[in-house]
């Protein structure tokens with residue numbers, strides 16, 4: 001077995017709890033050397049920094065990064081996230097955020113009469129630019145006070161994520177839908193559409209369409225069987241991936257990968273969900289999302305068999321109500337749910 005060197009940032013809240021379980025599951029199927037970094041909102045409160053000045057350089061040599069979640073009450077989100085998560089995504093050119101969902105046995109979708117064939121959506125989120133920019137600022141006073149935030153879309157940035165979406169769709173035999181709001185946002189979004197159309201010409205074998213993101217949100221609930229790969233800007237991809245997670249059964253089962261497809265730096269694997277302060281410390285967070293995320297990491301590292309073994313173990317384990325955490329209507333603990341998955345391996 002190849003030995004993989006993985007940096008782990010458990011982070012905050014349930015991020016710590018579910019990452020511990022993901023590590024146990026991976027250890028059952030692959031040879032991984034874990035190096036843990038305790039960068040979090042707590043370390044910010046202790047040291048004034050989310051990560052050390054050379055944090056990115058410390059991470060760079062690893063084969064991949066497994067991250068729990070960042071952000072916790074007590075530290076403003078824009079400080080914690082722009083101090084840790086977002087710099088990693090950018091510095092390591094993790095320009096694609098892949099967020100797949102599918103129905104799992106025993107997980108009740110709000111669209112309950114749907115079957116697995118009806119619902120397989122993969123949100124491909126632009127992860128390095130767009131609405132998530134630090135261009136802008138505040139000016140003026142009183143009634144004239146205002147905040148400006150410039151969305152930055154580059155041809156290079158849009159083209160590469162759209163191309164990734166088409167490649168994935170071709171490989172998975174799925175259609176592509178591009179989500180924009182070109183009716184309301186008149187500079188950046190028509191630009192995205194134009195680049196999308198240019199790239200689409202290279203993939204005439206892949207069915208593709210352009211959708212207005214608001215109507216697409218409704219369609220994700222009303223007719224998910226008509227969708228496959230959904231490619232969207234940073235902000236729209238963020239929103240649509242929580243929605244697609246909910247359609248499949250909740251944030252507790254939705255994995256994600258921040259990918260540097262050229263592999264010029266490590267990719268980072270973190271579930272769609274956050275630190276869930278409302279349930280943190282109770283031992284009831286669903287570990288499935290982070291375990292599926294770890295499986296995506298193994299697949300990225302070439303451990304395809306181990307990844308598939310984990311996915312199948314999750315499907316077998318969840319078929320038993322005893323393995324389901326409260327978000328899935330069960331009463332399993334985080335640890336108990338992971339134990340059932342390990343037993344099913």
Ligand code: NAD
Pocket residue numbers: 014018068069070071072073077081085251252253270271272273274275276277278279284285286287289327
């Ligand atoms: P959240 O995803 O943490 O939680 C939303 C809801 O989903 C909560 O009710 C929570 O209990 C539930 N939930 C989420 N994951 C679950 C799981 N595994 N099992 C069971 N229930 C689960 O979103 P939020 O509350 O808006 O954000 C909390 C903090 O996390 C904020 O600081 C936010 O900025 C941060 N955040 C971080 C990441 C990340 O680091 N990847 C992602 C999203 C949010």
Ligand code: IPM
Pocket residue numbers: 070071081085238272274
């Ligand atoms: C996610 C999160 C982050 C994002 C936040 C915490 C900055 O919501 O990974 O989905 O919006 O990218």
Ligand code: MN
Pocket residue numbers: 238239242272
């Ligand atoms: Mn999000």
